[in-house]
Amino acid sequence: MSASVPQTRRLTASDIRARKGGDPVVILTAYTTPMARIADRHCDAILVGDSLGMVIHGLPSTVGVTPEMMILHGRAVVRGAGRALVIVDLPFGSFEESPQRAFRTAQAIMGDTGAGAVKLEGGQHMAETIAFLTARGVPVMAHVGLTPQAVHMLGGYRIQGRAEDGARVRADARAVAAAGAFAVVVEKVPEPLARAITAEVAIPTIGIGASAACDGQVLVVDDMLGLFADFRPKFVRRYAELGTSAEAAVAAYAADVRARSFPGPEHVYADEAPGTAR
Numbered sequence: 001m002s003a004s005v006p007q008t009r010r011l012t013a014s015d016i017r018a019r020k021g022g023d024p025v026v027i028l029t030a031y032t033t034p035m036a037r038i039a040d041r042h043c044d045a046i047l048v049g050d051s052l053g054m055v056i057h058g059l060p061s062t063v064g065v066t067p068e069m070m071i072l073h074g075r076a077v078v079r080g081a082g083r084a085l086v087i088v089d090l091p092f093g094s095f096e097e098s099p100q101r102a103f104r105t106a107q108a109i110m111g112d113t114g115a116g117a118v119k120l121e122g123g124q125h126m127a128e129t130i131a132f133l134t135a136r137g138v139p140v141m142a143h144v145g146l147t148p149q150a151v152h153m154l155g156g157y158r159i160q161g162r163a164e165d166g167a168r169v170r171a172d173a174r175a176v177a178a179a180g181a182f183a184v185v186v187e188k189v190p191e192p193l194a195r196a197i198t199a200e201v202a203i204p205t206i207g208i209g210a211s212a213a214c215d216g217q218v219l220v221v222d223d224m225l226g227l228f229a230d231f232r233p234k235f236v237r238r239y240a241e242l243g244t245s246a247e248a249a250v251a252a253y254a255a256d257v258r259a260r261s262f263p264g265p266e267h268v269y270a271d272e273a274p275g276t277a278r
Contacts, residue, residue, distance in 0.1 A: 011085040013139030017182040025216025036080030050089040065091040074113030086115040092149040099132030121147035123172020127179040134180035142176035146188035161189040177201040209235030
């Protein structure tokens with residue numbers, strides 16, 4: 001009998017929850033199987049973010065993203081991830097109406113993708129929905145501070161929680177933690193506020209434009225890889241400039257085709273007898 005191949009256990013929402021105050025939780029977004037395979041080797045969780053509407057589909061915001069789009073990309077990411085927890089965003093309009101509507105959307109997304117958790121935006125006003133979902137076995141990552149789905153209400157992608165508004169964001173974080181979220185994304189808030197929230201709540205805080213004191217960090221993979229030359233938010237560190245490299249590669253390819261230097265002899269097939277090695 002041949003020996004069985006050891007299987008790596010996939011991380012769960014409970015594993016991430018247990019990391020509070022411990023080793024930082026590493027999260028990146030991914031939307032495709034190849035990128036999920038890369039992220040899976042280095043990250044604790046992979047977020048299939050509704051940011052895919054902008055970075056993959058060219059939408060002006062996340063508002064136009066549908067559950068069907070999330071399911072399509074969620075399936076692709078789950079196929080590429082063997083260890084990391086896969087979390088899928090609930091898109092705008094698919095969960096706000098009622099806890100029951102949120103459950104139906106979460107059930108469809110998790111059931112059709114195999115993801116291990118969902119993420120939804122909103123603080124105190126979404127606490128009832130988070131409690132409803134978690135009571136029915138749906139692990140929920142919350143999201144407070146700048147919530148991109150509410151960008152029109154917030155007046156743009158503005159910093160949240162400055163001065164007196166900090167009390168609101170802190171109350172939002174406490175509410176989602178009390179409702180049963182296993183972690184909370186804290187986006188685009190002043191560093192001292194993110195640090196205070198991390199100290200106050202019993203669940204991991206995942207920062208994006210927040211603080212190194214958070215229990216973990218998340219970035220949009222296209223941003224940190226430098227795929228967008230004209231989009232440079234302050235909170236993103238560019239670990240590569242793949243957009244520039246891709247531009248140069250495409251330009252070189254186009255020049256070679258026009259010069260008829262590609263394909264070369266090594267890229268075409270000779271008229272050889274059947275059975276001859278190719």
